[in-house]
Amino acid sequence: xxxxxxxxxxxxxxxxxxxxxxxxxxxxxxxxxxxxxxxxxxxxxxxxxxxxxxxxxxxxxxxxxxxxxxxxxxxxxxxxxxxxxxxxxxxxxxxxxxxxxxxxxxxxxxxxxxxxxxxxxxxxxxxxxxxxxxxxxxxxxxxxxxxxxxxxxxxxxxxxxxxxxxxxxxxxxxxxxxxxxxxxxxxxxxxxxxxxxxxxxxxxxxxxxxxxxxxxxxxxxxxxxxxxxxxxxxxxxxxxxxxxxxxxxxxxxxxxxxxxxxxxxxxxxxxxxxxxxxxxxxxxxxxxxxxxxxxxxxxxxxxxxxxxxxxxxxxxxxxxxxxxxxxxxxxxxxxxxxxxxxxxxxxxxxxxxxxxxxxxxxxxxxxxxxxxxxxxxxxxxxxxxxxxxxxxxxxxxxxxxxxxxxxxxxxxxxxxxxxxxxxxxxxxxxxxxxxxxxxxxxxxxxxxxxxxxx
Amino acid sequence: xxxxxxxxxxxxxxxxxxxxxxxxxxxxxxxxxxxxxxxxxxxxxxxxxxxxxxxxxxxxxxxxxxxxxxxxxxxxxxxxxxxxxxxxxxxxxxxxxxxxxxxxxxxxxxxxxxxxxxxxxxxxxxxxxxxxxxxxxxxxxxxxxxxxxxxxxxxxxxxxxxxxxxxxxxxxxxxxxxxxxxxxxxxxxxxxxxxxxxxxxxxxxxxxxxxxxxxxxxxxxxxxxxxxxxxxxxxxxxxxxxxxxxxxxxxxxxxxxxxxxxxxxxxxxxxxxxxxxxxxxxxxxxxxxxxxxxxxxxxxxxxxxxxxxxxxxxxxxxxxxxxxxxxxxxxxxxxxxxxxxxxxxxxxxxxxxxxxxxxxxxxxxxxxxxxxxxxxxxxxxxxxxxxxxxxxxxxxxxxxxxxxxxxxxxxxxxxxxxxxxxxxxxxxxxxxxxxxxxxxxxxxxxxxxxxxxx
Numbered sequence: 001x002x003x004x005x006x007x008x009x010x011x012x013x014x015x016x017x018x019x020x021x022x023x024x025x026x027x028x029x030x031x032x033x034x035x036x037x038x039x040x041x042x043x044x045x046x047x048x049x050x051x052x053x054x055x056x057x058x059x060x061x062x063x064x065x066x067x068x069x070x071x072x073x074x075x076x077x078x079x080x081x082x083x084x085x086x087x088x089x090x091x092x093x094x095x096x097x098x099x100x101x102x103x104x105x106x107x108x109x110x111x112x113x114x115x116x117x118x119x120x121x122x123x124x125x126x127x128x129x130x131x132x133x134x135x136x137x138x139x140x141x142x143x144x145x146x147x148x149x150x151x152x153x154x155x156x157x158x159x160x161x162x163x164x165x166x167x168x169x170x171x172x173x174x175x176x177x178x179x180x181x182x183x184x185x186x187x188x189x190x191x192x193x194x195x196x197x198x199x200x201x202x203x204x205x206x207x208x209x210x211x212x213x214x215x216x217x218x219x220x221x222x223x224x225x226x227x228x229x230x231x232x233x234x235x236x237x238x239x240x241x242x243x244x245x246x247x248x249x250x251x252x253x254x255x256x257x258x259x260x261x262x263x264x265x266x267x268x269x270x271x272x273x274x275x276x277x278x279x280x281x282x283x284x285x286x287x288x289x290x291x292x293x294x295x296x297x298x299x300x301x302x303x304x305x306x307x308x309x310x311x312x313x314x315x316x317x318x319x320x321x322x323x324x325x326x327x328x329x330x331x332x333x334x335x336x337x338x339x340x341x342x343x344x345x346x347x348x349x350x351x352x353x354x355x356x357x358x359x360x361x362x363x364x365x366x367x368x369x370x371x372x373x374x375x376x377x378x379x380x381x382x383x384x385x386x387x388x389x390x391x392x393x394x395x396x397x398x399x400x401x402x403x404x405x406x407x408x409x410x411x412x413x414x415x416x417x418x419x420x421x422x423x424x425x426x427x428x429x430x431x432x433x434x435x436x437x438x439x440x441x442x443x444x445x446x447x448x449x450x451x452x453x454x
Numbered sequence: 455x456x457x458x459x460x461x462x463x464x465x466x467x468x469x470x471x472x473x474x475x476x477x478x479x480x481x482x483x484x485x486x487x488x489x490x491x492x493x494x495x496x497x498x499x500x501x502x503x504x505x506x507x508x509x510x511x512x513x514x515x516x517x518x519x520x521x522x523x524x525x526x527x528x529x530x531x532x533x534x535x536x537x538x539x540x541x542x543x544x545x546x547x548x549x550x551x552x553x554x555x556x557x558x559x560x561x562x563x564x565x566x567x568x569x570x571x572x573x574x575x576x577x578x579x580x581x582x583x584x585x586x587x588x589x590x591x592x593x594x595x596x597x598x599x600x601x602x603x604x605x606x607x608x609x610x611x612x613x614x615x616x617x618x619x620x621x622x623x624x625x626x627x628x629x630x631x632x633x634x635x636x637x638x639x640x641x642x643x644x645x646x647x648x649x650x651x652x653x654x655x656x657x658x659x660x661x662x663x664x665x666x667x668x669x670x671x672x673x674x675x676x677x678x679x680x681x682x683x684x685x686x687x688x689x690x691x692x693x694x695x696x697x698x699x700x701x702x703x704x705x706x707x708x709x710x711x712x713x714x715x716x717x718x719x720x721x722x723x724x725x726x727x728x729x730x731x732x733x734x735x736x737x738x739x740x741x742x743x744x745x746x747x748x749x750x751x752x753x754x755x756x757x758x759x760x761x762x763x764x765x766x767x768x769x770x771x772x773x774x775x776x777x778x779x780x781x782x783x784x785x786x787x788x789x790x791x792x793x794x795x796x797x798x799x800x801x802x803x804x805x806x807x808x809x810x811x812x813x814x815x816x817x818x819x820x821x822x823x824x825x826x827x828x829x830x831x832x833x834x835x836x837x838x839x840x841x842x843x844x845x846x847x848x849x850x851x852x853x854x855x856x857x858x859x860x861x862x863x864x865x866x867x868x869x870x871x872x873x874x875x876x877x878x879x880x881x882x883x884x885x886x887x888x889x890x891x892x893x894x895x896x897x898x899x900x901x902x903x904x905x906x907x908x
């Protein structure tokens with residue numbers, strides 16, 4: 001007995017060096033979980049197909065891939081996506097971003113944005129998202145509710161920021177205790193949504209050290225210890241942010257987070273471009289990891305993350321769109337950008353510098369590693385049983401169909417092998433190719449979806 | 455009297471610092487040329503609409519933009535698009551690219567690829583393309599024919615490459631004279647296609663100095679002088695290519711091209727990452743310019759082109775996809791990448807380098823400059839009367855419709871001004887948003903198109 005069997009060519013990355021392609025695989029799903037993945041000759045396949053309530057056959061050249069995991073985005077910046085990036089950071093923050101975030105005091109406005117965001121992410125093939133909401137408790141809980149209703153797996157955090165320096169008077173928590181208490185209440189409210197909404201978890205969200213008082217950071221660390229809820233924040237994103245924390249504490253950003261009890265298992269630190277090797281080792285020891293945001297880093301981080309080095313040191317890493325510092329919500333596009341960015345880091349960028357000192361040796365990653373970060377790597381960082389289509393994991397999956405209208409992919413059956421086809425999907429598939437999406441066994445995009453993609 | 459009036463919101467860039475938005479503009483087209491662009495209150499508008507054979511009303515939020523100009527791509531590498539970029543250059547060239555190009559000796563194979571390519575480019579909104587074909591005369595002339603038939607404005611060049619070092623025995627011209635003569639015959643054959651096919655011009659195409667003998671370069675320079683046909687080639691693309699020419703001639707790549715009479719008005723040199731300031735000035739003096747290929751440069755050029763500096767020195771610059779060294783045929787995506795690449799050049803990429811010496815000051819460009827390069831900048835480099843919707847130019851234009859299925863663009867009427875909407879189109883529009891395309895007044899994508907987009 002099963003609810004669903006999906007028969008398809010599966011492409012996935014069980015580790016960051018391995019592309020696994022399963023032709024004509026039957027993925028058996030019961031109560032949202034994968035119970036078996038059966039090849040054409042595997043025993044029990046005919047019985048599994050016969051016993052299924054629903055059988056979906058995905059015809060080549062379409063493929064089935066694990067749902068995409070976005071480990072860092074700012075939900076409230078969704079209306080800014082793709083715009084306002086040609087201006088200085090200070091202007092971006094104080095004239096565009098903070099005023100926009102402040103509008104989420106209006107719950108009706110908030111819900112309109114959340115519904116657009118969540119349906120948009122699902123339509124891009126994102127099945128898990130780790131999100132900063134805003135400082136507002138009500139808007140934050142509404143975001144969690146919308147994720148649950150529309151079927152997006154999500155970690156949703158109320159943004160804590162209470163330090164007057166660097167935050168506007170009209171958009172910050174009133175005091176350290178107000179900051180911690182509001183975060184606590186938002187955790188309870190999100191957990192109380194309960195019912196069929198266990199897809200969504202709260203997450204403790206200090207914006208970053210430069211916008212939080214010591215007292216708030218202390219309280220949030222204690223809140224994490226008391227509740228067991230995990231943590232997201234920014235860490236060593238840019239020269240300024242990295243230097244600010246060094247100046248204030250005489251310690252690196254990662255050490256400071258750790259001192260406040262904020263570097264724990266599954267803590268997601270976004271960007272981390274300026275993390276030193278000691279910091280990377282500390283993250284690994286704590287079970288924390290990095291949200292690698294290659295596109296956003298090009299605009300706001302002053303450097304590229306040496307992601308290959310961080311991977312080689314055993315640090316957990318997922319990919320983040322960083323909507324809207326990153327202008328593209330597509331995690332496949334982020335994969336492509338992660339590869340491109342790593343190539344630019346390896347070669348260097350300035351032709352006036354001698355080749356021998358221009359770049360950083362052995363910095364490149366390939367599309368397999370990038371896709372792994374966008375699926376299993378992110379899932380492992382978050383401690384979620386998704387990211388790979390194998391028995392025991394939840395069924396979060398995406399059909400990419402290059403015959404869809406608007407696809408930029410042309411297939412060349414005589415020339416292509418599986419590796420080239422995979423590389424092309426990762427580099428060129430976009431929203432137009434996303435034909436079906438399931439989260440936790442529920443169809444959320446495509447035929448029979450409760451959510452209609454636009 | 456006119457054949458066509460298109461009423462729409464026009465977004466375009468008359469210079470690289472100016473976004474021009476014309477609301478409710480009526481673009482009047484006769485015999486493929488724009489005869490007037492009339493605002494709502496302009497005299498004669500009602501008469502122009504009444505006298506038109508066809509009126510097309512483009513409703514907001516869709517916009518009309520000039521057709522996109524791709525000044526550098528390798529037509530024969532179309533089947534490789536998006537694949538085989540995770541491997542070393544040598545392997546990419548000798549195990550994938552040259553063997554693929556060699557297959558175009560088979561004209562049936564060639565025509566199949568050309569039809570896919572040309573319809574694909576039009577569907578991405580590319581209305582002009584400057585293309586390397588292969589060494590084969592017949593395949594090259596067929597490419598020109600297919601462009602004319604399907605309605606793509608194009609410069610099509612037979613690839614000349616005759617130097618045994620660095621080219622495989624099974625894919626090169628037999629001798630310098632064979633190389634020049636075959637190029638000459640391909641020019642005559644393309645010009646003889648004539649008739650309604652004046653959209654397509656031949657272009658003289660030495661692959662690059664490292665694959666050509668002195669005798670062939672001399673002969674091709676003389677051929678340009680004798681025929682007036684313009685030239686495309688690669689120049690100072692990478693450390694290796696730049697250094698090779700210095701070693702062989704004791705002169706820079708640009709000086710060598712000039713010595714052989716190949717740096718002329720409208721000569722397109724691709725990449726040019728290693729061009730010095732003297733080289734840039736020489737290009738400007740000759741009326742030659744650069745095909746800036748930001749995505750491909752990340753993989754093959756060892757550096758980013760300092761494009762802002764080249765623009766500031768007055769060098770003509772267009773954008774090139776460099777299919778398939780660049781993995782994306784969308785010129786809008788190339789615009790977004792050009793901006794991102796310029797930001798990475800400005801900030802630098804390696805966090806281990808001190809901020810003060812990491813990047814290159816004042817290197818950034820914005821989306822307006824990038825779009826200008828992809829339209830008017832490219833058109834001026836090629837000497838073609840396109841790239842801007844104004845009277846006297848040919849009507850090459852694209853409708854971008856963010857309400858199309860598969861679009862990644864969400865509109866926020868209460869939050870957006872024209873500049874933010876433009877930025878979002880440039881950064882996020884893709885093939886799914888390309889709703890209609892006209893080239894030379896002929897509908898080639900969308901309703902009433904003679905070519906159906908897939």
